[in-house]
Amino acid sequence: IKPYWPLEFWGFGKDGSTILFGKLKNIKPKKFVDTFEVNEIKRFYVHFVHEGNELQKHSNSPSMRQTEEGKWKRQIEVFDLNGISTKQLHMKGLKILKEVLGLGQHLFPENVERTYMLNAPWFFSGAWNIVKHALDKETQKKVVISRYDCRKQLSELLGSEALFDEMMQSMDNH
DSSP states (O other): GGGGOEEEEEEOOSOOOEEEEEEEOOOOOOOOHHHHHHHHHHHHHHHHHHHHHHHHHHHSSSTTOTTTTTOOOOOOEEETTTTTGGGGGOOHHHHHHHHHHHHHHHHHHTTTEEEEEEEEETHHHHHHHGGGGGGHHHHHHHHEEOOOOHHHHHHHTTSSHHHHHHHHTTTTEE
């Protein structure tokens, strides 16, 4: 599944939060759902999220914490929608995504600090209206959907504009 997976743990934010990044133009939903069974996708997803949890444990270890009373560092998710097309809004793929996100919501509640959906095209709202129901209301409130790249907010979270640029270019050949 990994070669088809458009996401990677990119690193850590300025405060030590783990950063999950993906360029969703790189996913081919029809090929993905035609190639893999739903249970294979779910197993892979649980393993992938567990990998992120291990990074979170590291960033929250005593040697990495800024103060003992410091807030638990959660995950920042950044999904670049630049270049996606309506062809990628494959109904079976969206239904499986909804199932997988529901599983993640159940197994890993309150894991996410904030999710950024960048460069969202006008038609993305239809896909979001299908998928968002897998997430509880509190998680939905953590999702920022923007037509723009959120450069200022993300540069601040990452620590610099140079790191923002590096992240945005990191999956160009994926």
